[in-house]
Amino acid sequence: MGMNAFRYRDRSLVNKVAKSIREMNLNVLIMHVCGTHQDTFARYGLDNLLKECGVEVRQGPGCPVCVTTPREIEEAIVLAKAGKTVVSFGDMVRVPGKNGSLLDARAEGRDVRIVYSIEDAIAIAKETENDVVFLAVGFETTAPSTAATLVAEPPENFSVLTCHRRIPPVLDALLGMGETKIDGIIDPGHVSTIIGVKPYEEISKKHNIPQVIAGFEPLDVMMGVYMLCRQISRGEAKVENEYSRSVRYGGNSKALKLMREVFDPVDVEWRGFPKIPASGMELRRRFQDYDARKIHEDELEAVKEMEFSTPPGCRCDEVLRGLIRPQKCPLFGRGCYPSHPVGPCMVSIEGACSIEYKYGRRMAPRV
Numbered sequence: 001m002g003m004n005a006f007r008y009r010d011r012s013l014v015n016k017v018a019k020s021i022r023e024m025n026l027n028v029l030i031m032h033v034c035g036t037h038q039d040t041f042a043r044y045g046l047d048n049l050l051k052e053c054g055v056e057v058r059q060g061p062g063c064p065v066c067v068t069t070p071r072e073i074e075e076a077i078v079l080a081k082a083g084k085t086v087v088s089f090g091d092m093v094r095v096p097g098k099n100g101s102l103l104d105a106r107a108e109g110r111d112v113r114i115v116y117s118i119e120d121a122i123a124i125a126k127e128t129e130n131d132v133v134f135l136a137v138g139f140e141t142t143a144p145s146t147a148a149t150l151v152a153e154p155p156e157n158f159s160v161l162t163c164h165r166r167i168p169p170v171l172d173a174l175l176g177m178g179e180t181k182i183d184g185i186i187d188p189g190h191v192s193t194i195i196g197v198k199p200y201e202e203i204s205k206k207h208n209i210p211q212v213i214a215g216f217e218p219l220d221v222m223m224g225v226y227m228l229c230r231q232i233s234r235g236e237a238k239v240e241n242e243y244s245r246s247v248r249y250g251g252n253s254k255a256l257k258l259m260r261e262v263f264d265p266v267d268v269e270w271r272g273f274p275k276i277p278a279s280g281m282e283l284r285r286r287f288q289d290y291d292a293r294k295i296h297e298d299e300l301e302a303v304k305e306m307e308f309s310t311p312p313g314c315r316c317d318e319v320l321r322g323l324i325r326p327q328k329c330p331l332f333g334r335g336c337y338p339s340h341p342v343g344p345c346m347v348s349i350e351g352a353c354s355i356e357y358k359y360g361r362r363m364a365p366r367v
């Protein structure tokens, strides 16, 4: 850890920022869309500190594993059951689908493998003659590595089941739904490193909402909240960049170019949300030989007709829309645990429920 990291964790500075926020005398709800931000808020007790300062913090649809729909998970399970080698990140295989998870499919003898990167998936494809399907999950942060892999002409037995999603459209949708009054948004640092500042500007304008792009250290998120509160108290609605040491206005042009080359925006559903315009990423025609949905269309036909329902009592949909905090779910710590998750928000390390559970407040009073 460098000197700077210590500085960004300096408790006395954090308390100074909290004092300045408290002095603004606000009573506001702010949202962020990032598991790493939520981890910082919860790990350092900043969410409780901010609550005392009049700021309620909620994590919205900011966990890629959590927002992947049951239908997409079922597609992967169906392909595993059809004899394909399905390769995925660890959290994804544990998310319960219609009839069990990918991990359950593996227990039944299907070839489901866990990897840490898409390069590992390519290595598996090179070792086998079987069809290898990579379940590609993630926002603009991970989509560039999927794009880079496809541009580099992977083995012919390799394909991608793309579940990549874009953050700006879901923010637009969330604000448009107006289910709860959100006073400001902390934009995700990692995603913003790729997409830059510009895509958020339209959203601030359209919904008259302040936004601040923030980094991940305690002082970053506290400064982010402070900057948001300052805008709120002044009646401003612009995009500010607290994380300027990593995020440039135009983003990462190389990564953006790669994504444009490989993906087209597509309307997709998110867990907890109806179809959101241009919020997904489908492979462009040039890459259709690597598109698992095209290559394995026949096997996936049955999934199109399937109906999906939420497990009884599970309130993941509302957690993902930022309507409730995890403790409000009747199953939180009472039937739903990281070791026995009912919904995806308790599976993923980026999920609001697992983060809340991890930091030991499962017995906290309901809010």
Ligand code: SF4
Pocket (backbone or CB within 6 Å): 313, 314, 315, 316, 317, 319, 326, 329, 330, 331, 332, 333, 336, 337, 341, 342, 343, 344, 345, 346, 347, 353
């Ligand atoms: S506690 Fe479990 S069931 Fe309830 S919202 Fe969280 S993940 Fe879903």
